[in-house]
Amino acid sequence: MTAKGRARPPDCDRPDCEGCSADGTGFCQVTGRRLRPPGQRAPAESPPTAGTRRRIATGLLFSVEPAGDGLLDLPFVRTPSPEALVVTDPQMPLGGKTCGHEGCTAVVGRPHAGQPALATGYCPHCGHPFDFTPRLAAGDLVGEQYRVVGALANGGLGWVYLAHDTRLENHPVALKGLIHTGDPVALHLAGEERRSLTRLDHPGIVRIINYVTHPARGAAEDDGRTGYIVMEFVGGMQLSQVKDRMAGGDGPFGGPRVLEYVLTYGCRILDALDHLHREGLVYCDLKPNNVMHHEDRVKLIDLGAVRRIGDRDGTVLGARGFIAPEVVHHRAEGLSPRSDLFSVGMTLRALSDEAFPGDRPPGLGGESYERAVARATAEDPRARYASARDMAEQLRGVLREIRALRTEREHPEPSALFAPTAALLDASLGRVPPLERWLGGERRPVLDRGLPEPDRVPVILPVPHPDPADPGAPLLGQPTASGPRRLIQQLYASGRSSVEIPLRQCRAHLELGEPDAAAERLAAAREAVGAPAPYDWRLSWHQGLLHLARREPAAAEREFDRVYADLPGEYAPKLALGYCAEHRGDAAAAERYYQAVWQRNRSQGSAAFGLARLRLAAGDRRGAVQLLNGVPEVSRHHDAARTACVRILAGRLCSDGARSLPGAADLTEALVRLPRLYLDEGHRTGPARDRLEAELLDVALDWIRADSTPAAERCGGTLFGTDDEEFTIRTRLEQKLRGLAQQARTPDGLGALVDLANRVRPTTRV
Structure with a gap:
């Protein structure tokens, strides 16, 4: 039975037609497609190519100049005249469109069984008509102000047109209208887009200029009018076109910086999304087609699917492959800022798939990037980044790491999560030998390379900053001269319900060499976190410290690896992993971790000492000295490095x-x-x-x-x-x-x- 209760005629055997009727003309009256002769098998589906060819052809109109040397610099995209971007053969969007009528999720208008996509027809599921042909033609005057030049592209809800503002010296603007002018869902979403854009003011988000109406095609002036949003014209390449250039190794997009550009796109997109999220909105439909690279900037260009956080009504729009799993399963109830972050991760992955493996960065950079994307695209939203700002912070860290490894020039940035420490990951090399060196009975002692024992490392590694939102953060932020024992007592006396207080007590017990008491305070912190505990990197970090205190470096390494997966742009987990790898004798792995820290920030003396120990183990005296010579005078480890150089020489x-x-x-x-x-x-x-x-x-x-x-x-x-x-x-x-x-x-x-x-x-x- 069809949606309308009609029986399906026996002479229509199309798999995409549910209950159509045939009238002897050889065409399905519902879908409008030609029926196959009896017994003829349908040819294999072929992917639509017209849209791809048009995208590539349009992309070739842009010229691209090399990027500057700044960390977040992008190649400069020079846009041709807006008129050159007008589509001369408007066709169906690649892969069809979701019907959307009364919540119908069927895809309509896509190629089928070797036949081209249909611009008009009926939904095979609900029977509702669809029409994807442009509503405006060249020369139309919309809103008595905007002269249409032609169609530019089709978005999630309708065609986008180039027009000239006749009241502003023919300044180019973009008009966006509806494809389904009679579709109440589409009309609702268009209204939402207009209201959302009106409220937004961010350089990374397209700006709305006006809202006008125009008589619907084929209707009398008073029978119906179509609404159009007037937006700033953003001339540039969609990231899908950038992706084509990456695939072809074209110009700057084929050089060694290509993955750095991908990360820069991520940082700039996340900056725009952070603004949206702070306004209580979710973007919902992030994908390469909806991000424009114009000149040296990046802008989100289609806000048709934007909705308020917590809005559970209406149809959710999004591109297949970029929608978060919880949105696929629960529709609007699954929407959240973290579902947007999933789409960002999938967008970056779509771009970087063209960059790997030929342009894979050296050292640990490629793995750090993959871990950053993996966290964004985790199946469970609780395992993803907590916010766009948090994700951008990690992407910037990975970007600095990759840039430093490629250029061998440092690109430091203070961590927002870990405090710098005066302690040095060294047991003896950077220290003047004690008097016992001459009293030990050994006449000619060999130089100790200075690898600390595991139980000494917890007090050497960087210390996490307290979460500013934690109730105990103000107390922990106060300077104190109390020793660890007195500090533990004072924190107990505070009586505050907190996660950070038991974590600080845990570290104090580790300073005192009391791992059992530290384990008890870590358990209290885990209980205070509650259900999200498996996703809290702070607990994994402290568990790793506890394993080191118990001289269990292999178990500690597993915990620090979890922290690295959560915080791929941070120094601290890589320094800890470098130590664990060095301790178990894996010089190659230790080298990768230490280099990732050292090349990015030469003030990180612990990484320099780790690399120097590896050189000494290989008998490379001069190589060790050369590394330690690189510790700058501004580093708190400078004097220890100079002392170590004399001892090594x-x-x-x-x-x-x-x-x-x-x-x-x-x-x-x-x-x-x-x-x-x-x-x-x-x-x-x-x-x-x-x-x-x-x-x-x-x-x-x-x-x-x-x-x-x-x-x-x-x-x-x-x-x-x-x-x-x-x-x-x-x-x-x-x-x-x-x-x-x-x-x-x-x-x-x-x-x-x-x-x-x-x-x-x-x-x-x-």
């Missing part, structure tokens, strides 16, 4: 005798650097400087005595410019060791250091 890298020793050039450079170090609060002499110089002289003595050292390097004043290098080194080392003896805290220590001084004392000259 003069250090024994292994226990293999002379092969572990530095060369003459390394030792000479270490001696030159030593006086320039900031030690002992800036004093030229002091206990720290004495210990570091003693370590250097100790290695120099072994070097001068090594049998494998060429004679040319053992004489001639290569280190101190004296005739007897060994005598000079022994004399200075004896003096330093006697000075270190004064730092000893016990009689045994004093005696041990005096004995060492006596052993290195040079033979008395006669």
